[in-house]
Amino acid sequence: MPFSDYKTALVTGASSGMGAAVVRRLRQEGLQVHALARSKDSLEALAKETGCIAHVMDVTDIAGLTALTQQVPFDILVNNAGVDRPRPFLKAQEDDIDLLVDVNLRAVLHLCRLVVPGMVSRDRGHVVNISSIAGAYNFGGNSTYHATKAAISMLSRQLRIDAFGKRVRVTEICPGRVATDIFAHVHGDSKETYERFIEGFELPVAEDIADAIAFCIAAPIAVNVGHMEITPTMQVPGGLQTTRPERPQA
Ligand SMILES: NC(=O)c1ccc[n+]([C@@H]2O[C@H](COP(=O)([O-])OP(=O)(O)OC[C@H]3O[C@@H](n4cnc5c(N)ncnc54)[C@H](OP(=O)(O)O)[C@@H]3O)[C@@H](O)[C@H]2O)c1
Numbered sequence: 657m658p659f660s661d662y663k664t665a666l667v668t669g670a671s672s673g674m675g676a677a678v679v680r681r682l683r684q685e686g687l688q689v690h691a692l693a694r695s696k697d698s699l700e701a702l703a704k705e706t707g708c709i710a711h712v713m714d715v716t717d718i719a720g721l722t723a724l725t726q727q728v729p730f731d732i733l734v735n736n737a738g739v740d741r742p743r744p745f746l747k748a749q750e751d752d753i754d755l756l757v758d759v760n761l762r763a764v765l766h767l768c769r770l771v772v773p774g775m776v777s778r779d780r781g782h783v784v785n786i787s788s789i790a791g792a793y794n795f796g797g798n799s800t801y802h803a804t805k806a807a808i809s810m811l812s813r814q815l816r817i818d819a820f821g822k823r824v825r826v827t828e829i830c831p832g833r834v835a836t837d838i839f840a841h842v843h844g845d846s847k848e849t850y851e852r853f854i855e856g857f858e859l860p861v862a863e864d865i866a867d868a869i870a871f872c873i874a875a876p877i878a879v880n881v882g883h884m885e886i887t888p889t890m891q892v893p894g895g896l897q898t899t900r901p902e903r904p905q906a
Contacts, residue, residue, distance in 0.1 A: 658877050659685045659870075661780060662731035666690045666724075668715050668767070669737030670708070671698035673836030674786065677862035678734050679708050681870050690728060693737065715763035725770040732873065733771045734784045735764040735808070740842045745799035753800050760804035768815060772824065781824045784869050785812045789832045789885065793893040809883075816882065825880040827872045832887030835859040859888050 665682050669675035670691030679691045679702060689708040692715065693699055699710035713720045715737045739759045741752040764785060775781025790797055791805030812828035819826070839853040840846075865886060872881040887893065 664688045665732035666730045667734040671695040674862045674865045675736040677866035681866035716758045736786045740801045756800045775824045776822045783826045828883045830885040832891045
């Protein structure tokens with residue numbers, strides 16, 4: 657099983673939600689796991705609980721990422737850190753766009769730049785990129801978020817071409833709604849947020865995503881799971897929305 661071929665992993669956005677669940681899951685497999693995020697207390701608690709190595713760092717700190725990736729030859733890279741700003745694009749502010757591009761896309765590109773060449777030269781590695789159904793489908797969200805996640809989707813497929821001929825696997829995990837604190841982080845930690853996004857819904861939880869990632873990594877080395885869309889059973893992407901300009905719908 658390829659888990660035994662891999663020794664080291666880097667997980668970004670490891671202080672909560674899917675990232676923390678992936679850290680726990682990879683530690684169960686006995687990997688040396690480096691957990692990266694900005695929240696010191698959460699990361700230190702996770703390190704105490706799991707034995708992962710905490711890196712209190714912003715993913716936009718390219719010098720920090722460069723130093724870390726020069727120190728450790730990572731076999732697994734999980735690009736999970738992500739943010740959203742709830743404002744629709746027609747009301748977007750300059751720093752909304754910069755933040756989403758910096759965290760959701762630029763950091764992922766730089767980490768792949770820093771890590772994938774080593775994987776290729778060692779003929780061993782697995783990159784897992786967390787996109788979103790926002791990168792695949794159109795709906796009323798924040799178009800900058802959709803754009804960054806669509807870029808992650810394309811990058812994931814493109815990396816397979818860049819690593820062609822080597823045993824470097826790339827998996828895009830494309831979640832629909834998952835019951836994490838992302839909604840509190842994006843919309844505010846309130847009863848309204850909980851009622852709007854979580855309460856009463858039957859949703860996958862972070863551990864379900866971590867298990868799916870573990871399945872992709874545990875697959876025989878000849879098997880690359882390129883794309884996995886994971887939504888609630890009760891969530892269907894798509895639809896047909898038509899409006900009359902003189903009677904616009906909300
Ligand atoms: N939950 C969903 O419904 C859903 C659906 C589709 C896609 N996704 C994607 O799944 C991924 C994980 O989301 P989640 O639901 O687990 O959300 P979450 O609980 O809000 O976790 C986001 C993580 O990203 C980290 N992060 C944010 N900005 C960072 C920065 N500048 N530098 C380093 N780390 C940073 C946060 O840590 P710090 O704040 O401590 O830095 C946190 O650990 C994201 O890419 C998200 O877009 C989520």
